[in-house]
Amino acid sequence: MAHSATTTLDASIPTDLDSARAKLVYLYLAATGGATADDLCDDLSVTKGTVLSITGTLQDRGYLERRNGRYELA
Numbered sequence: 001m002a003h004s005a006t007t008t009l010d011a012s013i014p015t016d017l018d019s020a021r022a023k024l025v026y027l028y029l030a031a032t033g034g035a036t037a038d039d040l041c042d043d044l045s046v047t048k049g050t051v052l053s054i055t056g057t058l059q060d061r062g063y064l065e066r067r068n069g070r071y072e073l074a
Contacts, residue, residue: 014063021046025054026063026073034072 013023024044029035035043040051055071058064065074 014061016061019054021050022054022057025051026058029064029071029073034067034070036070040071 013026017023017026021044025040028040028044032039037048037051037055040046040055041048044051046054055064055066058071059066063074064071066072
């Protein structure tokens with residue numbers, strides 16, 4: 001019997017995020033450790049404008065930082 005390794009993600013979504021897309025971006029960044037705006041657009045099938053709006057909101061609320069062209073959870 002083969003055993004497979006599983007990875008669990010322990011990420012709590014901030015309670016003040018109302019948008020499903022904002023929650024999705026937050027969870028994606030928690031799971032991946034960070035991403036560029038293009039990564040978010042491609043992998044989550046959202047427009048660049050939407051990504052920039054969501055990441056701006058997450059930055060304003062202190063949940064997100066931009067480092068070396070990548071968005072990462074603060």
